[in-house]
Amino acid sequence: MPAHDLTLLIDAAQEAGRIASRFTGTTAQRWDKPGGAGPVTEADLAVNAMLEAELQAARPDYGWLSEETEDSQDRLERDRVFIIDPIDGTRSFTEGSRTWAHSLAIAEKGIVTAAVIFLPQRDLLYTAEVGKGAHLNGKPLTAADRGRLPGAEVLANRGSLDKRFWRDGAPEVNRSHRPSLAYRMALVAQGRYDAMLTMFPAWEWDIAAGDLILREAGATVSDTAGQPLVFNQPHPRAKGVVAAGKSVHVAIMDQLAPA
Numbered sequence: 001m002p003a004h005d006l007t008l009l010i011d012a013a014q015e016a017g018r019i020a021s022r023f024t025g026t027t028a029q030r031w032d033k034p035g036g037a038g039p040v041t042e043a044d045l046a047v048n049a050m051l052e053a054e055l056q057a058a059r060p061d062y063g064w065l066s067e068e069t070e071d072s073q074d075r076l077e078r079d080r081v082f083i084i085d086p087i088d089g090t091r092s093f094t095e096g097s098r099t100w101a102h103s104l105a106i107a108e109k110g111i112v113t114a115a116v117i118f119l120p121q122r123d124l125l126y127t128a129e130v131g132k133g134a135h136l137n138g139k140p141l142t143a144a145d146r147g148r149l150p151g152a153e154v155l156a157n158r159g160s161l162d163k164r165f166w167r168d169g170a171p172e173v174n175r176s177h178r179p180s181l182a183y184r185m186a187l188v189a190q191g192r193y194d195a196m197l198t199m200f201p202a203w204e205w206d207i208a209a210g211d212l213i214l215r216e217a218g219a220t221v222s223d224t225a226g227q228p229l230v231f232n233q234p235h236p237r238a239k240g241v242v243a244a245g246k247s248v249h250v251a252i253m254d255q256l257a258p259a
Contacts, residue, residue, distance in 0.1 A: 005059075005106050005113065005114040005129075006114040006116070006127060006128075006129045008055065008058055008059070009104045009105075009106065009114055009115070009116040009127075010116055010125070010127060012050075012051055012054055012055055012104060012116075013102045013104050013116045013118035013125070014118065014120075014125075015050060015054070016047045016050065016051060016086065016102040016104075016118070016120075017102060017118055017120025018120075019043070019046050019047050019050055020043045020046075020047050020086075020087060020093075020100075020102070020120065021120055021121065022043075023041070023042065023043040023046075024096075026094065026095065026096045028041040028042050028043050028093075028094065029041060029042040030042075030094055038090060038091060039090050039091055039094055040068065040090060041087075041090060041093065041094060043087060043093065044067075044068050044086045044087045044090055045068060045086075047086035047087060047102065048066055048067075048068035048069060048084070048086040051066070051082075051084055051086060051104070052064065052066065052069060052084075055082050055084075056082075059080070059082070061078065061080070062078060062080045062081055062082055062106070063075030063076070063077070063078035063080065063081035063082065063232065064081065064082050064084075065081055065082065065083045065084065065204060065205065065232065065236055066082070066083075066084040066085070066086065066205060067084070067085050067086065067203065067205045067206075068086050071236070073234070075232060076232065076234060078232075079108060079109055080106060080107065080108045080109075080113075081106070081107050081231075081232045082104070082105070082106055083104075083105045083106070083107055083112075083204050083205050083208040083209075083231060083232070083236075084103070084104055084105075084205055085101075085102070085103040085104075085182065085203075085205040085206055086102065087100055087101070087102065088100060088101045088102070088103045088117075088180045088181060088182045088183070088205075088206055089101060089178075089179040089180035089181075089182075089183070091179060092179035092180065097179065098119070098121035098122055099119070099121075099122070099178055099179055099180060099183060100119070100121070100179070100180055101117050101118060101119045101180045101182045101183050101186075102116070102117070102118045102120070103116075103117050103182040103205065103206065103208070103209045103210070104116045104117075104118075104209060105208035105209040105211075105212065105231075107208060107231040107232050110230040110231050110232055110233075111130075111230070111231070112130075112208050112209070112211050112212040112231060113129070113130040113212070114128070114129050114130070114212070115127065115128045115129075115208065115209035115210070115211070115212040115213050116209060117182045117183065117185075117186045117209050117210060117213060119180075119183060123137070124136065124137065124186075125137050126141075126186040126189065126190075126209075126213050127213070128209075128212045128213040128215075128216040128217075129216075130212065130216070131216075132216070133216050133217075134189050134212075134213045134214075134216035134217040136186075136190055141189050141190050141191065141213070141216075141217040142191055142217055142218055143188060143189050143190075143191055143214065143217040143218045143219035143244075143245050144188075144191040144193075144194050144245055145194075145218075145244075145245025145246055145247050145248065146194050146245065146247070146248060147245075147247045147248075148247065148248070148251065149171050149173065149248055149251035149252060149255070150171065150172045150173070151172065151173065151174065152171075152173045152174070152194035152195055152244075152248055153173070153174050153176065153192075153193045153194045153195075154173040154174065154175055154176070154193065154194060154195045154196065154197065155175075155176050155177060155178060155184040155187060155188065155193050155195070155196035155197075156175055156177065156196065156197050156198065157177060157198060157200075158175070158177075159199070159200065160197055160198050160199040160200070161173075161175060162199075164257070165199045165256060165257055166255055166256060166257055167255055167256070167257050168255070171251075171252070171255055173195075176193065181198065181202065181206040181207060181210070181241075182206060182207070182209055182210050184196040184210075185207065185209075185210025185211070185213065185214055185241075185243055186210060186213055188214060188219060188243050188244065189210070189213045189214045189216075189217035189219060190217070191217075194244060194245065194248050195242070195243060195244030195245075195248050195249070195252060196241070196243050196244075197224075197240070197241060197242045197243070197244075197252065198240050198241050199224055199240050200240060201237045201238065201239060201240065202237065202238045202240060202241050203236060203237055203238075204231050204232070204233070204236040204237065204238065205236070207229065207238060207241055208229075208231050210243070211229050211231075214243050218245070219243055219244060219245055219246075219249075220243070220244060220245070220246050220249040220250075221241065221242070221243045222241075222242050222243075222249070222253070223238050223239040223240055223241065223242070224239050224240035224241075224242060224256060224259070225239060225259060226242075226253050227239075229241070239259075242256075
């Protein structure tokens with residue numbers, strides 16, 4: 001990994017924040033994607049255009065995978081690839097909330113090596129570089145590990161606690177939610193929550209940055225089958241995500257129903 005990849009991502013995320021913040025989410029032009037894939041706004045497209053131009057100019061040999069760019073299989077031939085969500089939590093953005101994020105990552109041969117999650121409206125900059133720890137606004141992060149699942153503070157959508165996903169019904173946890181999947185992952189890395197999970201398929205651009213930030217903060221991250229997340233796949237979608245301190249992660253996996 002080039003020495004300045006993380007700096008490149010930080011600079012790009014901060015510029016993305018400046019661009020997105022020029023728009024008022026509730027009045028930004030908006031379209032609904034085909035197939036119920038959710039909304040996209042002129043802010044998403046403006047941020048994506050800047051990121052694609054600036055990052056690919058800086059690293060022309062890297063592949064490109066973004067929610068707002070038509071996918072190209074050319075990325076599969078590259079050792080390194082940018083994995084980008086210009087605005088994670090677009091629906092929240094359109095509602096005027098401050099809880100949306102820019103999610104930027106670089107993966108090398110399937111493993112994320114540099115990552116940034118930036119919430120410009122909350123002044124939260126989560127960063128990680130492989131082997132160098134995770135940080136929030138420059139301060140080191142350590143994920144919590146409460147040692148047991150009952151009573152844990154868990155970030156999850158309501159559907160992920162449906163009894164059909166669990167051997168003996170949903171565990172007794174305190175459920176919370178945030179609209180940005182990247183932010184949910186960052187909050188667990190920060191130690192504010194014990195775990196986050198989604199039982200539903202997750203696009204790589206939503207989870208790539210969070211994967212490294214969590215791992216560098218000491219958390220365990222996997223798909224719902226317990227396998228490590230691998231990126232830049234031909235179909236860039238993971239089989240759900242489970243992230244927590246080691247003990248809680250083991251407990252969650254023990255209670256999940258067989259696939």
